[in-house]
Amino acid sequence: MMQEKIQAYLQRNGFERFAPKVVLFDMDGVLYDSMPNHAVAWQRSMQSFGLKMTAHDAYATEGARGVDTIRALVKAQTGRDIDEAEAQRMYDVKAAEFAALPKAPVMPGVRDVMRLLRKNGLRVGVVTGSGQRPLIRRIADDFQEWTDMDDIVTAYDVKQGKPAPDPYLKGLEKAGRLMPWEGIVVENAPLGVRAGVAARILTLAVNSGPLPDEALAGAGADCVFSDMFALRDALNAWFNE
Secondary structure (H helix, E strand, O other), X not given: OHHHHHHHHHHHHOOOOOOOOEEXXXXXXXXXXXXXXXXXXXXXXXXXXXXXXXXXXXXXXXXXXXXXXHHHHHHHHHOOOOOHHHHHHHHHHHHHHHHOOOOOOEOOOHHXXXXXXXXXXXXXXXXXXXXXXXXXXXHHHHOOOOOOXXXXXXXXXXXXXXXXXXXXXXXXXXXXXXXXXXXXXEEOOHHHHHHHHHOOOEEEEEOOOOOOXXXXXXXXXXXXXOOHHHHHHHHHHHHOO
């Protein structure tokens, strides 16, 4: 299955070869089963500002920079344009709500995937729209066997977040100024999938949330997997072809 999808990806982008050197993972819903906590934190924090944000909204906007999500929400519900500084102050409230919740567990199977990738000579990077510094530090601790702070792209590294290609292009740059056909994106949200596709990188989606597979496929995912174990098995089969 993977080989067929890769060939379709090459043809669609006009690339002659696929030679991956790095796999760029999203964070929430990919490295951590954290989206339920984010949904609660978004709803509570935005309610404190008189704004309504549903759990579905949280999942649908996952991957975007938090300040961008807030600015769009304020504009839609109040008609006001707020600057990034005000949005950041509101995002800090959201971050505090999230920090008060129980720590989200590492996504089952993701360490198996990373172990397989490194065994086959691929580098591991992380590309997140998050600006929550404790979460970013946690990545370097939890996955220190496979990645470090130099391989992590955050909201602070780009001006345009997902679904723009900038975060994943930055991930390629940090991995050694690589070309799109030298990377793989692992995502779980439509905005993140769109960002990977816009960067012209092979984009694999793991559906760890409540959205239907069609939402990820419709955003352009080259493959959609039910969980990390299914992704691991597909990659292992491809490595051994």
